Amino acid sequence: xxxxxxxxxxxxxxxxxxxxxxxxxxxxxxxxxxxxxxxxxxxxxxxxxxxxxxxxxxxxxxxxxxxxxxxxxxxxxxxxxxxxxxxxxxxxxxxxxxxxxxxxxxxxxxxxxxxxxxxxxxxxxxxxxxxxxxxxxxxxxxxxxxxxxxxxxxxxxxxxxxxxxxxxxxxxxxxxxxxxxxxxxxxxxxxxxxxxxxxxxxxxxxxxxxxxxxxxxxxxxxxxxxxxxxxxxxxxxxxxxxxxxxxxxxxxxxxxxxxxxxxxxxxxxxxxxxxxxxxxxxxxxxxxxxxxxxxxxxxxxxxxxxxxxxxxxxxxxxxxxxxxxxxxxxxxxxxxxxxxxxxxxxxxxxxxxxxxxxxxxxxxxxxxxxx
Numbered sequence: 116x117x118x119x120x121x122x123x124x125x126x127x128x129x130x131x132x133x134x135x136x137x138x139x140x141x142x143x144x145x146x147x148x149x150x151x152x153x154x155x156x157x158x159x160x161x162x163x164x165x166x167x168x169x170x171x172x173x174x175x176x177x178x179x180x181x182x183x184x185x186x187x188x189x190x191x192x193x194x195x196x197x198x199x200x201x202x203x204x205x206x207x208x209x210x211x212x213x214x215x216x217x218x219x220x221x222x223x224x225x226x227x228x229x230x231x232x233x234x235x236x237x238x239x240x241x242x243x244x245x246x247x248x249x250x251x252x253x254x255x256x257x258x259x260x261x262x263x264x265x266x267x268x269x270x271x272x273x274x275x276x277x278x279x280x281x282x283x284x285x286x287x288x289x290x291x292x293x294x295x296x297x298x299x300x301x302x303x304x305x306x307x308x309x310x311x312x313x314x315x316x317x318x319x320x321x322x323x324x325x326x327x328x329x330x331x332x333x334x335x336x337x338x339x340x341x342x343x344x345x346x347x348x349x350x351x352x353x354x355x356x357x358x359x360x361x362x363x364x365x366x367x368x369x370x371x372x373x374x375x376x377x378x379x380x381x382x383x384x385x386x387x388x389x390x391x392x393x394x395x396x397x398x399x400x401x402x403x404x405x406x407x408x409x410x411x412x413x414x415x416x417x418x419x420x421x422x423x424x425x426x427x428x429x430x431x432x433x434x435x436x437x438x439x440x441x442x443x444x445x446x447x448x449x450x451x452x453x454x455x456x457x458x459x460x461x462x463x464x465x466x467x468x469x470x471x472x473x474x475x476x477x478x479x480x481x482x483x484x485x486x
Contacts, residue, residue: 117135117138117139117161117162118161119131119134119135119138119159119160119161120159120160120161120174121146121157121158121159121160121174122155122157122158122159123156123157123158123159124156124157124484126484127149127156127157127480127481127483127484128484129480129481129483129484130147130149130157130159130477130480130481130484131157131159132480133147133476133477133479133480134146134147134159134161134477135161136476137460137473137476137477138161138162141462141464141473142162142460142462142473143162143163143165143166143168143324143460143461143462144160144161144162144163144164144165144172144176144178144321144460144461144462145160145161145162145172145377145458145459145460145461145462145473146158146159146160146161146172146176146376146377146378146458146459146460147159147160147377147456147457147458147459147477148376148377148378148380148381148382148456148457149381149454149455149456149457149481149484150381150382150385150388150389150393150454150455151452151453151454151485152389152453153385153389153392153393153394153453154394155378155381155382156484157481158377158378159377160172160173160174160176160376160377164176164178164320164321164322164461165321165322166322166324170321172321172461173319175307175319175376176319176320176321176376177307177309177312177316177319177320177321177374177375177376178320178321178322178323178374178375178376178459178460178461179320179323179358179359179363179372179373179374179440180373180374180375180380180440180444180459181358181371181372181440181441181442181444182273182370182371182438182439182440182441183373183380183438183439183440183444183445183446183459184277184310184369184370184371184372184373184440185276185277185369185370185371185428185429185438186380186383186384186428186429186437186438186446187296187300187308187310187369187373187383188276188277188280188281188292188296188310188369188370188428189228189280189407189427189428189429190296190300190383190384190386190387190398190428191280191284191292191295191296191299191300192224192228192280192283192284192427192428193387193399193403193404193406193407193427193428194299194300194398194399194403195284195287195288196403196406197391197399197400197402197403200287200288201224201283201287202224203223203224203225203228203406203427204223204224204225205223205224206220206221206222206223206224207219207222207223207224207226207227207232207279207283208220208222210224210283210286210287211257211282211283211286213254213257214256214257214282216257216258217258217259217260217261218260218261219232219257219259219260219261219265221265222234222261222265223265223266224283225406225411225427226265226266227272227276227279227280227283228276228280228411228427228428229269229411229412229425229426229427229428230269230270230271230272230276230412230416230418230423230425231265231266231267231268231269231270231411231412231425232261232265232272232279233261233262233263233264233265233268233270234256234259234261234262234272234275234279235262235270235271235272235273235275235417235418236262236275237252237255237256237274237275237278238255238259239255240252240255243352243353243354243357243363244362246274246366246368247362247365247366247368249278249281249291249367252278253278253281253282256275256278256279256282263417268414268417269412269414269415269416269417269423269425270416270417270418270419271416271418271419271423272370272418273370273371273418274368274370274371275370276369276370277292277368277369277370277371278368278369278370280292280369280428281367281369291311291367292310292367292369293309293310293311293367293369296308296310296369297309297310299398300383300398301379301383303396303398304382304383304386304393304394304396304398305394306375306379306382306383307375307376307378307379308373308374308375308379308380308383309373309374309375310367310369310372310373310374311364311365311366311367311372312364312365312372312374313365316374317361317364320364320374321461322359322461323355323358323359323442323461323463324461324462324463325355325463326442326463326464326465326468326469327464327469328468329465330355331354331355331356331359332354332355332356333354333355333465334352334353334354355463358372371440371441375459376459377457377458377459378457380444380446380457380459381446381455381456381457382394384437384446384448384455384457385448385454385455386398386399386404387399387404387407387436387448387450387455388448388449388450388452388453388454388455389453389455390404390453391403391404404450406426406427406428407426407427407428407429407436407448407450408426408429408431408434408435408436408450409426409427410424410425410426410431411425411426411427412424412425413425432447434449434450434451435447435448435449436448436450437455439474441463442460442462442463442464443458443460443462443463443464443471443473443474444457444458444459444460444474445457445458445473445474445475445477445478446458447474447478452485454481454485456477456478456481458473458474458477458478460473
């Protein structure tokens with residue numbers, strides 16, 4: 116039996132059992148957490164931080180969560196909107212004048228947040244290192260023409276989401292998205308999550324492990340659609356070894372390069388499931404949370420190749436919202452139950468080759484604790 120450490124309220128024992136089962140099967144190291152009514156009810160972890168299984172996964176182990184980072188970036192925008200500093204219905208160009216070029220004067224902030232802006236790709240990029248140049252990437256996006264009429268269709272903005280939202284935040288606050296997040300979200304909550312990672316945290320990192328039978332040359336793309344294909348044309352191929360690199364950690368790519376664990380992911384996102392506050396710290400008003408689960412688009416996603424419901428910053432699934440990351444990490448929030456569930460791991464699974472239900476197994480186990 117795999118040793119699972121941490122805290123778990125007895126009624127959520129199914130979550131502990133689910134994580135133990137995953138660690139005994141597909142996972143190398145992983146963590147799971149549940150917040151209910153703004154209180155931590157599950158905070159567990161186990162396994163190993165390395166592929167050789169020589170270093171234990173500890174309470175403060177961090178790993179890259181890839182697109183689960185989008186949940187954090189979206190929260191930053193909602194905080195600014197709740198403060199009256201950002202109008203979700205305003206043109207992006209109201210904050211970022213250069214963005215009006217090439218027929219984008221009618222692209223609204225909510226289009227960017229709901230993957231309906233028509234800018235799913237980064238044109239002109241040929242190497243992953245170019246993603247580390249914020250000014251170059253955002254200038255390129257400002258000059259690009261939309262692929263479709265903004266607001267009329269959706270296509271997952273796998274990398275552009277973070278640059279677009281991040282530049283809007285920078286124009287309003289003068290801070291990078293990562294710095295704004297650190298000062299206005301992570302620090303007040305005492306949350307161990309980082310968008311861009313400094314050197315003093317390197318010793319805690321569990322590198323992502325490529326999917327079984329694949330090497331660290333394995334390349335990322337948008338999550339697979341139902342037909343198993345990957346659709347993304349950034350021009351720059353992102354591999355597992357890039358995500359594990361020091362350069363990737365130091366950069367700010369707010370769609371994909373967040374580092375944390377299940378505890379920090381669940382803690383932060385529980386703010387939205389719990390009417391804007393957690394642990395006595397209020398980040399938003401109750402009304403300010405509502406865009407997170409209010410549908411903006413419902414229909415076929417042109418990039419994912421599957422029907423999707425998008426809200427202002429999140430995927431909507433029934434009465435829940437959230438998003439996951441390449442390889443398997445996931446966070447799901449249920450505002451009706453005031454519950455947030457997160458799962459973060461280091462062993463990636465390629466959904467093209469193998470079904471990956473690990474995160475959903477943790478989520479469903481958490482719902483058992485509500486009955």
